[in-house]
Amino acid sequence: MRRSLKFRPLLKACFSLFRIETAESLQYRAAAIAGASIGIFWGLIEITVYTVFFLFADRNEAALSLPQVVSYCWLHQCLFGFFSMNIDSEILAKINNGDVGVELCRPLDLYFHWFSKTAGKRIGRFWWRGIITAAVALLMPAGYRLGAPDSSWVPGFCLFLISIGAAFLLCTSFGMLITAIRMGITWGEGPANMLFLLSLVLSGAYLPLQLWPDAWQGFLFFQPFAGNFDLPIRMYVGSLSPGGGAAAIGIQLTWTAVFIASGRVIMKRKLRNIIVQGG
Amino acid sequence: MPQIQLTGIQKRFTVYERPEGKWPLLRGAFIRHARQVQALDSVSFSVEEGEMVGYIGPNGAGKSTTVKIMSGILTPDAGKCVIMGRVPWRQRVDHVSRIGVVFGQRSQLWWDVPVNDSFDLLRDIYDIRPASYAVRRDELCAALDLGGLLKTPARQLSLGQRMRCELAAALLHSPRILFLDEPTIGLDSVSKLALRAFLKEENQKSGVTVLLTTHDMDDIQALCRRVMVIGRGRLLYDGGLAVMLECYAAREGQDIDEIIAEMYRDMELGEE
Numbered sequence: 136m137r138r139s140l141k142f143r144p145l146l147k148a149c150f151s152l153f154r155i156e157t158a159e160s161l162q163y164r165a166a167a168i169a170g171a172s173i174g175i176f177w178g179l180i181e182i183t184v185y186t187v188f189f190l191f192a193d194r195n196e197a198a199l200s201l202p203q204v205v206s207y208c209w210l211h212q213c214l215f216g217f218f219s220m221n222i223d224s225e226i227l228a229k230i231n232n233g234d235v236g237v238e239l240c241r242p243l244d245l246y247f248h249w250f251s252k253t254a255g256k257r258i259g260r261f262w263w264r265g266i267i268t269a270a271v272a273l274l275m276p277a278g279y280r281l282g283a284p285d286s287s288w289v290p291g292f293c294l295f296l297i298s299i300g301a302a303f304l305l306c307t308s309f310g311m312l313i314t315a316i317r318m319g320i321t322w323g324e325g326p327a328n329m330l331f332l333l334s335l336v337l338s339g340a341y342l343p344l345q346l347w348p349d350a351w352q353g354f355l356f357f358q359p360f361a362g363n364f365d366l367p368i369r370m371y372v373g374s375l376s377p378g379g380g381a382a383a384i385g386i387q388l389t390w391t392a393v394f395i396a397s398g399r400v401i402m403k404r405k406l407r408n409i410i411v412q413g414g
Numbered sequence: 415m416p417q418i419q420l421t422g423i424q425k426r427f428t429v430y431e432r433p434e435g436k437w438p439l440l441r442g443a444f445i446r447h448a449r450q451v452q453a454l455d456s457v458s459f460s461v462e463e464g465e466m467v468g469y470i471g472p473n474g475a476g477k478s479t480t481v482k483i484m485s486g487i488l489t490p491d492a493g494k495c496v497i498m499g500r501v502p503w504r505q506r507v508d509h510v511s512r513i514g515v516v517f518g519q520r521s522q523l524w525w526d527v528p529v530n531d532s533f534d535l536l537r538d539i540y541d542i543r544p545a546s547y548a549v550r551r552d553e554l555c556a557a558l559d560l561g562g563l564l565k566t567p568a569r570q571l572s573l574g575q576r577m578r579c580e581l582a583a584a585l586l587h588s589p590r591i592l593f594l595d596e597p598t599i600g601l602d603s604v605s606k607l608a609l610r611a612f613l614k615e616e617n618q619k620s621g622v623t624v625l626l627t628t629h630d631m632d633d634i635q636a637l638c639r640r641v642m643v644i645g646r647g648r649l650l651y652d653g654g655l656a657v658m659l660e661c662y663a664a665r666e667g668q669d670i671d672e673i674i675a676e677m678y679r680d681m682e683l684g685e686e
Binding site for chain 1: 485486487507510511520522527531534535540
């Protein structure tokens with residue numbers, strides 16, 4: 136009873152935090168253009184390399200065709216704003232210099248407080264970077280162009296949009312899990328960076344997961360990080376069966392729930408023994 | 415039942431020390447020495463509603479630790495603390511929605527956004543009703559003279575301006591208790607006087623309890639009749655300010671800072 140009474144104010148406060156962080160990060164247009172330029176540059180390099188591979192391969196029996204891989208590269212660059220290789224710098228500073236104390240003086244659950252902030256920042260960053268990259272990718276000459284979504288199965292595109300939303304929650308909840316693990320630790324960023332890198336590799340950022348060995352495909356489909364980019368992009372390029380789309384979203388949401396639950400538990404335990412640094 | 419009641423609060427921190435010198439330095443990479451520091455040693459006091467209490471002590475005495483425990487940030491190792499019927503660290507969210515905290519050395523405003531947006535955000539976080547929020551905000555803006563600052567991002571405010579905004583931010587939800595941890599640190603005389611006048615008025619008007627931690631004895635003298643002295647984690651004095659000053663004043667016309675320094679010496683409280 137008491138919980139349900141508290142739920143609406145929490146939601147309202149979180150939404151408010153999300154909004155202010157989004158508005159703030161949307162201001163940084165130079166950073167957005169810089170991010171988009173990097174994305175476009177990487178996209179072009181990747182496409183060039185894949186084109187060479189596909190043209191000169193002895194046997195061409197890959198699970199994805201070259202146009203699918205080209206679209207994959209662009210979409211991955213568009214969606215990359217969701218993902219972060221670091222713990223949110225503002226939150227990390229608060230952990231390190233003891234401003235966690237100020238955050239704890241707010242009548243809010245710290246996990247959802249930070250989740251909303253992180254989410255707001257990421258959506259703001261994603262917005263410009265994603266739009267600019269997508270626009271440029273659609274204007275590229277043939278062979279380098281972002282292809283149209285797979286039209287053989289129309290609901291697939293709707294599932295793709297839903298799946299993007301789920302990917303956003305998944306990336307954010309994983310970032311929050313790492314943040315929770317990082318709390319109360321004074322020995323630097325190494326382990327956090329390793330975990331982020333592992334998640335990036337397993338999310339298909341360096342090589343689309345469907346181009347990995349066939350024997351691994353089962354594991355790659357069900358592991359948590361496929362949902363970051365790979366699963367939604369499969370829906371767009373049409374390399375996932377219609378039934379697989381719903382399953383993929385189910386996998387994304389399940390892992391999101393697991394990350395949120397474990398992040399909250401860890402954060403709660405850390406807060407019990409927290410030492411607020413500084414006078 | 416007093417509004418704030420602390421009984422036998424204990425808190426220790428573990429400090430890791432590295433041996434000095436060339437070879438011990440290397441050894442320190444493998445073996446570390448943990449030392450226990452008793453930050454608070456059985457601290458007990460109570461504060462009634464509407465009081466203004468000064469909480470003083472030399473650096474490292476445990477003032478901030480006490481404030482952190484009372485605001486639900488730190489969990490003590492032992493002892494009881496009940497504030498308005500709640501245990502701060504157990505019912506943190508309920509507790510902090512009824513207190514206001516200002517840390518002089520930390521900011522609670524959002525750095526990059528206009529002050530007004532910070533206030534609106536606090537309205538949502540504290541779930542203040544829009545009508546009473548507008549009234550309260552205008553009241554605070556008038557009292558603290560914030561009219562011209564509301565559209566400025568916090569990062570562009572001077573320290574004095576920011577401190578006034580911080581105070582308003584801490585009072586928007588009309589808390590019953592206000593913890594101030596060195597609120598006048600680094601402020602010029604004009605800002606200090608304005609801040610003191612405001613606190614006095616706010617205390618009289620709304621009856622908010624104020625617990626003031628500071629090194630500025632003029633703050634204490636201007637605001638508090640009661641003062642608590644803490645040193646090496648123990649509460650050493652709790653009583654009237656006038657009585658304490660009389661007790662330690664060696665000669666006529668002595669400066670209050672000199673008297674306090676004399677008292678710290680007498681209690682053997684210098685920095686370690």
